[in-house]
Amino acid sequence: MTFTYTLRYMLDPRTNTSEKKQKLLNFVKNAKIDDVAFFINGEELNHSHLTKKETQIWLNAIKPVQKELAKLGITTSLNPWTTIMHSDRGYQINPTIGFKTFVDLNGNKAKDMACPADPHWRKYICEIYAQYASIHPRRLWLEDDFRHYNHSPLGLMCFCPYHMKLYQQRLGFAESRTDFVNKLLQTGKVSQERQVYLDQARQEMIENEHLIEQAVHRVSPETDLAQMTSYPDWHALEGRDWQKLIITQAGSGHTPIARPHLPAYNEVAPLKYGRDFEAYTRITAAFLGEETDLYPELENYMYSPLVKSLSFTKFQIITAVLVGSKGILLNLFDMMGNGINDSWHYAEMLSEIKPFLTELSNNRLLINHLRGIKVLVNQDSSYSLQTPTGKDITELLPHEKNWASLLGSFGFAITITAVNSEGQLNNETIAISGQLLRNFSNEKITDLLSNNFVLLDGESVQVLLDRGLNSLLHIKKAKWHKCRTAYQTYEQADGYRINNIANPRITMLQHTGNYLKLDYEKNSPVEIYSNAYNSVGEKLGNFMAIVNKRTIILPMDQDPKYGWESQYTSYKQGLLQQMINQIHSVDYLVDMPNVKLNIQNDGKIAWLTNFTLDSYKEIRWHLSQPLSKDNVTAIKQKGKSFIREILSIKVKNNIATISTKLNPLETIQLLF
Numbered sequence: 027m028t029f030t031y032t033l034r035y036m037l038d039p040r041t042n043t044s045e046k047k048q049k050l051l052n053f054v055k056n057a058k059i060d061d062v063a064f065f066i067n068g069e070e071l072n073h074s075h076l077t078k079k080e081t082q083i084w085l086n087a088i089k090p091v092q093k094e095l096a097k098l099g100i101t102t103s104l105n106p107w108t109t110i111m112h113s114d115r116g117y118q119i120n121p122t123i124g125f126k127t128f129v130d131l132n133g134n135k136a137k138d139m140a141c142p143a144d145p146h147w148r149k150y151i152c153e154i155y156a157q158y159a160s161i162h163p164r165r166l167w168l169e170d171d172f173r174h175y176n177h178s179p180l181g182l183m184c185f186c187p188y189h190m191k192l193y194q195q196r197l198g199f200a201e202s203r204t205d206f207v208n209k210l211l212q213t214g215k216v217s218q219e220r221q222v223y224l225d226q227a228r229q230e231m232i233e234n235e236h237l238i239e240q241a242v243h244r245v246s247p248e249t250d251l252a253q254m255t256s257y258p259d260w261h262a263l264e265g266r267d268w269q270k271l272i273i274t275q276a277g278s279g280h281t282p283i284a285r286p287h288l289p290a291y292n293e294v295a296p297l298k299y300g301r302d303f304e305a306y307t308r309i310t311a312a313f314l315g316e317e318t319d320l321y322p323e324l325e326n327y328m329y330s331p332l333v334k335s336l337s338f339t340k341f342q343i344i345t346a347v348l349v350g351s352k353g354i355l356l357n358l359f360d361m362m363g364n365g366i367n368d369s370w371h372y373a374e375m376l377s378e379i380k381p382f383l384t385e386l387s388n389n390r391l392l393i394n395h396l397r398g399i400k401v402l403v404n405q406d407s408s409y410s411l412q413t414p415t416g417k418d419i420t421e422l423l424p425h426e427k428n429w430a431s432l433l434g435s436f437g438f439a440i441t442i443t444a445v446n447s448e449g450q451l452n453n454e455t456i457a458i459s460g461q462l463l464r465n466f467s468n469e470k471i472t473d474l475l476s477n478n479f480v481l482l483d484g485e486s487v488q489v490l491l492d493r494g495l496n497s498l499l500h501i502k503k504a505k506w507h508k509c510r511t512a513y514q515t516y517e518q519a520d521g522y523r524i525n526n527i528a529n530p531r532i533t534m535l536q537h538t539g540n541y542l543k544l545d546y547e548k549n550s551p552v553e554i555y556s557n558a559y560n561s562v563g564e565k566l567g568n569f570m571a572i573v574n575k576r577t578i579i580l581p582m583d584q585d586p587k588y589g590w591e592s593q594y595t596s597y598k599q600g601l602l603q604q605m606i607n608q609i610h611s612v613d614y615l616v617d618m619p620n621v622k623l624n625i626q627n628d629g630k631i632a633w634l635t636n637f638t639l640d641s642y643k644e645i646r647w648h649l650s651q652p653l654s655k656d657n658v659t660a661i662k663q664k665g666k667s668f669i670r671e672i673l674s675i676k677v678k679n680n681i682a683t684i685s686t687k688l689n690p691l692e693t694i695q696l697l698f
Contacts, residue, residue, distance in 0.1 A: 029383035030060045030061060032059070032063050033356050034063045034105055035065065036359070037064055037363070038066055039083050039139045043088060045644075047091060047216060049289070050366055050524050051094060054095065055098060059100060061102070061165070065105050065107055065361055066104060067081075067084065067106065067108060070362045072362060073117065073363060074111075074118065075120065086155070094387050098597075102161070102163055104161070106154075106155075106169065106390040108168050109169055110140045112177065113178040113179070114138050114177075121351075126144045126186065127139055128186055129185045129187075130182060130184075131185055133185075135186075135617055136177065136180055140391050141183070143189060152435075157188070158249075159246040159544060160245055163246070163249055163282065164249070164250065165187075165249065165252045166249050167255060167285070169254050170256045172234075173264060175260050177265060182263070182264075189226070196226065207349045211417070211419065212549050213412065213413050213415065214412065216687040224409055226263045228265035231264070232274050236274050238251070239251055250281070253283070253284045254285040255274060257306055258306065258313060259423045259426070262421065263422045268444075272284060281317075284320055284321075285322060286310040286314070287307065287340060287657060292326075292327065292334060293333060293334040296338070296691060297620045297637050301431040309403055310348055312444045313405055313444050319647075321603065323352060324358070327359075337696070340375055340379055342381060343379065343383070344415075344635075348391060348633060350389075350390050355564075356376075358370075367679045378665070378684055385661060385668050385695075386693075391626075392626070393442075396627065397441070399438055399440045399606075400443040400451070400455065401430040401457045402426070402457065403424075403427070403445070408423070409465075411461040425459055426460045428460070428590045429483075432641055433593070435619070435620050435637075436598075437619065437621070437623055439625045441624075441625045442476055446465070451475045451478055455489075456474070458601070459483040459484050476498075480577045480578070483583065484542035485583045487501075487579060488583075488624060499579070500573060500574075501547075502546060504545070507540060508540045513560060514535075515534055516533055516534050516535065516558075517531065517534050518556060519597065520556065522556075522601065524600035530601075534582075536591035536592060540582060550573075551570070554569075555569075556570040557571045570601065577611060578602075578606065612648075612650050615648070618645070618646065618688075622681070630635045630654075632695070633698040634649060634688060636690055636691060640690060641688065643687055645686060646683075648680060648682075649677070649680050649682055652677075653677070657673060658662055658696045659696070660686055660690070663692075671686065
């Protein structure tokens with residue numbers, strides 16, 4: 027299977043020249059591009075929603091280039107930059123188009139951003155997408171402005187008069203926008219208003235996908251419709267049903283196609299990128315499932331090697347294979363019509379790594395068939411979670427990504443698992459954070475904790491307390507202590523030695539959540555691994571613990587800004603490795619921080635990626651089960667191709683040592 031390169035490209039109909047066209051044709055040949063997705067009306071060239079006449083200007087400019095690309099065996103796709111519109115930028119809807127704009131939760135009315143339930147907008151978007159389909163593109167993308175949030179400078183939508191009528195019909199009574207929003211956010215028991223809002227948002231976007239799909243396939247049955255996505259926790263806040271949405275969009279006879287967000291538009295530290303990759307890209311991929319063809323987005327905004335090096339760009343492209351991608355969307359050049367810049371040397375880089383990417387794709391990572399700790403996520407969590415103050419819309423965001431980022435950085439083999447109330451898990455090691463357990467009945471929660479090896483955070487424990495399930499964890503008393511209140515300042519792993527440090531300490535003061543102090547019933551099966559202390563060394567109570575020899579407790583919530591940053595220390599890595607080993611044997615890397623390990627269920631394929639700027643002279647892998655062979659074939663990039671090395675494996679004390687160097691930002695595949 028060839029790893030597909032799709033170049034996103036802005037052809038400005040007003041300023042395109044034969045020189046720019048030739049540069050494009052040369053670039054796609056030299057860079058081994060398979061598909062060119064032409065922007066329409068994008069970013070700096072965007073001037074509101076286009077009329078049919080204005081749209082045809084773009085299509086007429088693209089069609090001649092489409093023919094020349096076809097001669098080279100390169101397909102053409104279209105990437106219209108607007109559905110609803112990303113943001114207000116001073117324009118207003120053309121009166122001849124005439125659809126209504128949305129109103130946000132605070133009553134602010136958009137100038138240029140559509141109401142997604144407005145019948146006139148629905149008619150417009152279907153007609154305009156049918157017009158795009160008239161040139162029979164390979165793929166026709168819906169931009170990630172197809173959402174209810176992140177439409178600057180406004181907040182969550184839509185609360186226009188039309189939507190308020192829809193909500194009132196579902197409620198069965200009249201209610202003002204202000205009262206509806208207040209009840210949407212209210213603390214305590216989840217309101218009917220929240221259920222109504224999420225149901226309406228979920229339904230209307232699926233309906234829109236169906237209408238667009240029908241319009242496109244009437245004109246061009248062979249065109250694939252494809253969806254760009256954004257942050258999965260924010261999509262939960264709009265009630266997104268990932269599977270229904272993507273299947274509806276694809277239409278009969280078409281494979282679902284999506285673009286997960288790659289969270290580094292400018293260059294960041296690779297270890298930070300590794301955390302975000304788990305939290306956003308891998309969680310999105312889990313919701314979409316391996317039956318969806320994934321083409322993540324490589325974005326180098328605001329463009330040029332001054333914002334992202336060639337090495338980091340190459341690293342992002344290669345690591346796209348870690349979600350089982352079929353290819354990648356390449357937004358390498360600006361969206362103002364400058365065209366190809368050869369001095370940035372992207373063609374050489376893309377050509378160099380493509381044979382390696384294609385070889386990796388021959389043994390594609392299947393995201394639903396990985397072994398390791400299962401980090402649970404649920405698309406319906408915004409329906410059930412409880413808000414702490416009822417004052418901010420961000421209180422409706424699930425906090426389910428923390429274990430994924432932490433355990434992945436610690437070298438544990440993990441897999442993101444999208445769950446619902448019907449799913450069954452038995453004898454698995456699972457990690458749960460936030461309020462995910464509110465999606466389940468008490469019987470289901472009891473089953474999860476009784477039949478699996480479980481990692482819980484403080485928010486998860488609070489759900490048990492609220493449900494009266496204290497006895498499952500033998501909790502006698504619980505009290506929250508806010509951080510930076512002169513109470514707790516550090517955690518100490520009393521009686522343990524990690525990195526040759528006795529009784530190591532971890533901050534509970536900075537970049538951390540609040541502390542849930544738990545007192546357990548006397549003589550209960552609870553093993554304490556660390557304790558909380560104040561600044562003068564007084565022990566305040568226990569911190570990390572194993573309950574019933576199968577449940578690990580990390581009794582804290584997340585900081586609103588910093589999440590779990592306090593936990594990213596090798597002391598916590600070593601402590602968790604010891605604790606998890608006590609309850610169930612799992613795969614993890616030894617002394618290789620920020621190297622990610624992915625393993626196929628049957629153990630025949632593994633992927634390792636170094637998300638640091640450090641080299642490791644060998645691979646040390648703690649095994650959850652014996653290896654089937656005493657040697658392994660390693661596939662590595664080398665120059666403009668790849669090499670296969672047969673390496674011996676030495677196993678001692680359940681740790682496999684493979685004598686091969688792992689370079690900074692390197693990905694290798696192991697075949698057993």
